[in-house]
Amino acid sequence: MKILVPVKRVVDYNVKVRVKSDNSGVELSGVKMSINPFDEIAVEEAVRLREAGKATEVIAVSCGGAASQETLRTALAMGADRAILVEADVELQPLAVAKLLRAVAEREQPRMVICGKQAIDDDANQTGQMLAALLGWSQATFASRLLVDGDAGIQVTREVDGGLEMVAVKLPAVVSADLRLNEPRYASLPNIMKAKKKPLDIVTAAELGVDVTPRLRHTHYAEPPARKGGIKVADVSELVRKLCDEAKAI
Amino acid sequence: MRTLVIAEHDKAQLASATLGAITAASRFGGEVDVLVAGDACDAVVAHASTVQFVTRVLKAEASYYGDGTAENIAVLVQRLASGGAYRAVLAGASSFGKGLTPRVAALLDVAPLSEVIAIEAPGRYRRPIYAGNVIVTVESDQPVDVLTVRGTAFDAAADGVGSAAVERIEAADDQGLARVTGREISKSERPELGSAAIVVSGGRGLGSGENYKRLLEPLADTLGAALGASRAAVDAGFVPNDYQVGQTGKIVAPALYIAVGISGAIQHLAGMKDSKVIVAINKDPEAPIFKVADYGLVGDLFEAVPALTGQLAAR
Numbered sequence: 001m002k003i004l005v006p007v008k009r010v011v012d013y014n015v016k017v018r019v020k021s022d023n024s025g026v027e028l029s030g031v032k033m034s035i036n037p038f039d040e041i042a043v044e045e046a047v048r049l050r051e052a053g054k055a056t057e058v059i060a061v062s063c064g065g066a067a068s069q070e071t072l073r074t075a076l077a078m079g080a081d082r083a084i085l086v087e088a089d090v091e092l093q094p095l096a097v098a099k100l101l102r103a104v105a106e107r108e109q110p111r112m113v114i115c116g117k118q119a120i121d122d123d124a125n126q127t128g129q130m131l132a133a134l135l136g137w138s139q140a141t142f143a144s145r146l147l148v149d150g151d152a153g154i155q156v157t158r159e160v161d162g163g164l165e166m167v168a169v170k171l172p173a174v175v176s177a178d179l180r181l182n183e184p185r186y187a188s189l190p191n192i193m194k195a196k197k198k199p200l201d202i203v204t205a206a207e208l209g210v211d212v213t214p215r216l217r218h219t220h221y222a223e224p225p226a227r228k229g230g231i232k233v234a235d236v237s238e239l240v241r242k243l244c245d246e247a248k249a250i
Numbered sequence: 251m252r253t254l255v256i257a258e259h260d261k262a263q264l265a266s267a268t269l270g271a272i273t274a275a276s277r278f279g280g281e282v283d284v285l286v287a288g289d290a291c292d293a294v295v296a297h298a299s300t301v302q303f304v305t306r307v308l309k310a311e312a313s314y315y316g317d318g319t320a321e322n323i324a325v326l327v328q329r330l331a332s333g334g335a336y337r338a339v340l341a342g343a344s345s346f347g348k349g350l351t352p353r354v355a356a357l358l359d360v361a362p363l364s365e366v367i368a369i370e371a372p373g374r375y376r377r378p379i380y381a382g383n384v385i386v387t388v389e390s391d392q393p394v395d396v397l398t399v400r401g402t403a404f405d406a407a408a409d410g411v412g413s414a415a416v417e418r419i420e421a422a423d424d425q426g427l428a429r430v431t432g433r434e435i436s437k438s439e440r441p442e443l444g445s446a447a448i449v450v451s452g453g454r455g456l457g458s459g460e461n462y463k464r465l466l467e468p469l470a471d472t473l474g475a476a477l478g479a480s481r482a483a484v485d486a487g488f489v490p491n492d493y494q495v496g497q498t499g500k501i502v503a504p505a506l507y508i509a510v511g512i513s514g515a516i517q518h519l520a521g522m523k524d525s526k527v528i529v530a531i532n533k534d535p536e537a538p539i540f541k542v543a544d545y546g547l548v549g550d551l552f553e554a555v556p557a558l559t560g561q562l563a564a565r
Contacts, residue, residue: 016516017380026384094352095361118498122379124364129320129352138321138427141349144491155431159491160345161444161500166432167319173427179481179498180491215361220387224378227523230544232535236557239529242545244565249506249527250448250473 001111001151001171002057003046005080006101006131007039009064009071010121019221026221033067035074038116041177044184045146046114047079054148057081059108063092063100069200076195077187083200084108088212094122096205096212098130103208105135110172111151117142117176132174140169142178251280251372253338255304256327256354258318258346259286259294266445267342269301269406274399275340276303276407277369283308284414285330287323287421289316299414302407307414312421317430318346324353326422331358331394337372343398343501344444355396362396363388365501367403381497381520401444402503402524436492438477443493446476448506451495451522454482455511455532455551462488465555466510472563478502478522480512496521511551514539531555 011017011026012034018027035043049055060075062068063086072083086100105113113132118125132139140146144164145157151171158165159178187195205212233239243249253275258265268284275282284298287310298307308330314322331339331354339354341347343365355362368376373390375397443449450470456462462483470477478500479493495502497520507525512518514530514537522528523542530543531551540546547554 011380013517017383019384026380093361095356095359098356120381120497123381123497124362125348126352126355126362126364129349130356130362132321133324133353133356138425139349139353140428141320142345158345161492162433162435163490163492164434165430166434167428168431169428170426180485215390215392216363217389218386219389222385222387224382224385227528227542229541230528230546232540232546232548235549236547236554236561239545239547239558240561240565243506243527243529247506247527247544250562250565 001055002059002108003049003055004105004108004110004113005039005042005046005058005060005075006113006115006127007043007060007062007071007075008036008119009033009062009068010036010119013037013120019223023220023222035071036116036119038118038177040184041179041181042114042116043075043078043080044182045177048182049148059084059110061086061101061104063088063097065089072200073195074187076198077192078185082198085200085202086205086208087202088205090212091214092212093214093216094124094126095130095215096210098127098134099210100205100208100212101127101131102134103210112154112172113174115174115176117178128174128176135172138169138173140167140173141176143175144178144180146175146181251278251337252335253278253280253282253340254331254336255282255284256323256339256341256347256350257284257286257294257298258342258344259288259291261288261291262293263297264294264301265342265344266406266442267344267347267401269409270401270404271340271342271399272301272303272407273404274366274369275338278338278372280337281305285310285327287315287326289313295416297409299416300412301409302411304412304414307416308419309416310419310421312424314424315421319428319430320350320353321425321427322422323350324357325425327354328357329422334393336394338395338397340397340399343400347398351396351398358394358396360392360394360396361390364398366397366399381516382523383516400501402501406445436490440470441474441476443476443478443500444502447504448473448475449478449502449504450475450508450510451478451480451512452483452488452510453480453512454486456483456488459488465551469508469555469559472559480518509539509543510555512539513537514542
């Protein structure tokens with residue numbers, strides 16, 4: 001079976017982001033960008049399934065500007081077979097991305113989509129669920145374990161609030177990867193070189209016939225109020241006195 | 251301007267996340283309906299009908315709602331919220347709500363809003379992005395907004411105070427797409443991590459699951475606290491995944507948060523920096539956790555934690 005893996009180019013997880021002085025957005029110029037860490041886990045899972053003979057082809061897809069080609073090359077270096085860039089120079093909100101991915105899925109006919117559970121920039125945690133809804137497919141969100149049962153279904157362990165939940169879902173399905181699904185590999189230099197030669201097709205949102213007009217307006221960005229710096233206490237006795245008598249926290 | 255809250259429940263009562271969502275729904279200023287979909291869920295319906303702000307409880311019973319799967323509940327909500335019946339559909343920002351609401355929104359062809367922390371007006375919301383380092387104001391003129399709301403930002407609506415009408419509604423068809431085959435739910439006598447007044451949380455500095463248990467459980471028991479952990483401690487297998495506090499784990503804002511052996515990566519701070527009082531115990535004086543801590547103790551946690559437990563127990 002074919003597996004489609006959506007990947008997003010985001011601000012690297014180590015970067016401390018800054019709000020622009022006019023509160024119109026987040027400062028992105030000169031900031032290090034990387035593949036969304038959850039999407040990296042999704043790529044790894046798909047590649048492992050192909051290596052185990054459970055999948056035949058892994059296709060990475062990204063929606064965004066031309067720079068997202070770099071993100072796709074990262075996925076290719078990890079082992080994806082080919083890549084598709086859905087190019088759009090406007091802001092893409094999760095609903096628009098889900099619609100673009102539906103159009104790609106209709107063309108490619110994968111049996112499974114594995115995506116990251118959320119992107120670490122907008123922290124939306126929406127695209128996979130919306131894609132599943134638009135396709136009328138089942139969804140297995142927040143996956144920490146994935147077993148493929150032939151071509152009919154998958155068994156997924158989900159990380160939920162109270163612990164773990166095991167679900168059996170029919171294929172085709174959308175799976176969203178949580179942190180502990182796997183530990184992604186580092187791409188080796190030979191694989192990075194090889195990735196440069198793997199096919200990367202470019203289509204536009206217009207060619208896919210998808211209206212990507214944003215539905216929501218982001219009108220004001222601000223940093224949350226900073227916590228006032230606290231004090232260091234000398235020992236446990238002082239800590240207990242402060243907690244009980246000063247802060248009255250206990 | 252009617253709103254609909256999708257109930258999360260355990261067949262006995264509403265989840266605390268749902269009580270927060272009901273408070274958030276009341277901010278829209280209109281009537282609040284609560285949808286209870288389940289299998290043999292009369293107790294939940296009875297509980298929901300006593301909750302503050304609730305005007306009507308919609309009860310949809312079917313054996314296949316027993317699993318609470320997003321696939322089945324989403325089509326039911328789609329039917330209820332199509333055609334302008336509701337200005338907003340809300341759920342708590344729990345794993346249940348996060349899995350379900352985007353599916354509902356896509357079926358309604360609207361953009362959902364995740365982890366809303368403030369409702370300034372119907373159609374104007376605030377939510378955190380970039381692990382809580384930025385708060386964005388989002389405006390919508392969609393016919394219906396579909397949101398999850400953070401429990402730490404909205405007080406739980408009081409229960410046992412009202413007597414809302416109960417209306418039985420027809421279930422939607424079984425989608426037959428997914429079924430729950432098992433659960434491993436942590437059982438604990440301690441308060442729930444998401445709503446506890448005090449949280450004791452441990453990190454990689456504890457070194458092992460045994461140390462975590464030996465040092466932090468007595469402290470938590472002394473304080474009546476919930477237990478939490480950093481991602482590093484969960485990844486290392488010290489504690490199960492449901493202990494994780496942070497950007498992608500649980501978001502907590504207790505009156506007191508005690509971080510033991512946690513360095514304070516921004517992803518962890520995202521989950522706890524709205525706590526009222528923060529205590530950090532760490533041997534590294536440069537650990538970023540001290541930048542958000544009200545009281546920092548630089549030292550060996552293996553000595554400090556038992557001493558802290560002992561002195562607190564003696565008071």
